[in-house]
Amino acid sequence: MPDPLLFKLKVLIVETLRLEDVTPAEIPDDEPLIGGGLSLDSIDALELVVRLEKEFAIKITSSEESRTALASVNTLAAFIRERADPARLPSA
Amino acid sequence: MTAPHRTPRAAPRNPGPSWGYRFMRLCDRVVPEPLFRPARALGTWIALLNMPAQRRHSRDYLRLVLRREPTRREIFRHFFAFEEVLMLKLRVAHGRPHRGRLADGSADFHRFLASEKPALLGTFHLGHSDLVGFILGGQERRRVSMVRQRVGNSHDTEQLGRLFSNWISFIWVNEGENLLFTLKQAVAAGDSIALKCDRLEFSAKTETFHFLGARRLFPFTIYHLALIFELPVLFTFGVPGGPGESVVHAAPFWTPDATLGREQNLALARAHFQAFVTQVEVLLRAEPYWWFNFLPLNPEAAA
Numbered sequence: 310m311p312d313p314l315l316f317k318l319k320v321l322i323v324e325t326l327r328l329e330d331v332t333p334a335e336i337p338d339d340e341p342l343i344g345g346g347l348s349l350d351s352i353d354a355l356e357l358v359v360r361l362e363k364e365f366a367i368k369i370t371s372s373e374e375s376r377t378a379l380a381s382v383n384t385l386a387a388f389i390r391e392r393a394d395p396a397r398l399p400s401a
Numbered sequence: 402m403t404a405p406h407r408t409p410r411a412a413p414r415n416p417g418p419s420w421g422y423r424f425m426r427l428c429d430r431v432v433p434e435p436l437f438r439p440a441r442a443l444g445t446w447i448a449l450l451n452m453p454a455q456r457r458h459s460r461d462y463l464r465l466v467l468r469r470e471p472t473r474r475e476i477f478r479h480f481f482a483f484e485e486v487l488m489l490k491l492r493v494a495h496g497r498p499h500r501g502r503l504a505d506g507s508a509d510f511h512r513f514l515a516s517e518k519p520a521l522l523g524t525f526h527l528g529h530s531d532l533v534g535f536i537l538g539g540q541e542r543r544r545v546s547m548v549r550q551r552v553g554n555s556h557d558t559e560q561l562g563r564l565f566s567n568w569i570s571f572i573w574v575n576e577g578e579n580l581l582f583t584l585k586q587a588v589a590a591g592d593s594i595a596l597k598c599d600r601l602e603f604s605a606k607t608e609t610f611h612f613l614g615a616r617r618l619f620p621f622t623i624y625h626l627a628l629i630f631e632l633p634v635l636f637t638f639g640v641p642g643g644p645g646e647s648v649v650h651a652a653p654f655w656t657p658d659a660t661l662g663r664e665q666n667l668a669l670a671r672a673h674f675q676a677f678v679t680q681v682e683v684l685l686r687a688e689p690y691w692w693f694n695f696l697p698l699n700p701e702a703a704a
Contacts, residue, residue, distance in 0.1 A: 350605040355581045356629045
């Protein structure tokens with residue numbers, strides 16, 4: 310069974326960045342989000358960060374943190390699990 | 402804005418010797434203006450002769466805006482207009498009083514000044530526009546974070562920043578990896594953000610607009626930032642007014658509409674920016690020397 314947080318993040322990425330040719334299921338868990346196959350630029354990264362901050366009530370305060378978090382869907386999920394209120398995370 | 406770590410630090414783009422600003426300041430203090438102005442004109446001729454690339458770009462731009470081949474004297478006047486604004490910035494930076502006066506028909510700018518709400522302030526490298534942000538800070542007491550490219554000799558800008566430091570801060574677009582986060586923090590602190598929107602450097606989002614007889618690429622990042630931060634966009638530019646005065650023109654606000662989808666918002670944003678670009682073109686047809694573009698013209702869209 311897929312990890313519900315990973316799936317939610319993929320849906321968020323597709324919705325926020327309006328990825329018309331990509332479905333959530335097609336986003337790999339381990340590929341870089343920025344500079345990878347999704348062709349996201351720095352404004353896309355900022356938009357994603359702002360959306361994630363709202364969705365999970367977390368703060369990403371530097372590009373270093375953003376790079377760490379957005380390295381892949383897996384690292385993003387780990388980052389959010391570490392910082393978000395568990396009540397905001399999707400349940401299995 | 403593209404990833405800043407790929408850009409060189411403090412690219413020395415403004416020509417001239419490192420002691421140039423200090424020399425001009427010294428002359429300004431000791432040489433009477435009736436002598437100093439012709440000396441600046443002579444210096445501008447020398448600069449023009451020594452800057453073939455900028456001269457070529459000036460000629461390319463003037464050819465389009467004048468609809469004929471420009472004369473050498475007209476290219477000089479383009480260079481000299483830029484030099485005179487640089488001199489003005491140096492004088493204001495060192496304490497010369499300078500006021501901004503709002504042009505008629507800028508009702509939305511009045512509304513912006515009367516409100517406490519921040520906005521994304523767009524402008525071009527045009528006339529006195531470099532001073533508008535400082536006027537907003539020093540005269541109107543509004544906090545503005547100005548997105549600028551730091552060049553090797555940005556003394557005039559930095560000195561202006563020191564003079565208005567209570568109200569003005571800089572976000573250097575070509576420095577630091579935290580550019581976008583600095584921008585985010587400035588918005589969170591309630592600052593307005595001022596961006597130049599006529600050059601493509603550092604712009605991640607570009608679109609084409611009709612300008613000087615062709616569809617040309619322009620930065621469009623400001624509207625994406627407006628959607629991300631839910632802030633209005635206000636385009637302004639400053640032009641010379643009376644002595645010690647700039648006249649500030651402003652286009653109407655563009656505000657993201659939460660009831661519309663993103664594409665509908667962007668369609669409205671495109672119309673808004675085209676209206677501003679058209680307003681600028683009308684101005685430049687009358688005052689061709691006021692756009693300080695000594696770089697290659699915004700490229701035409703591929704057919």
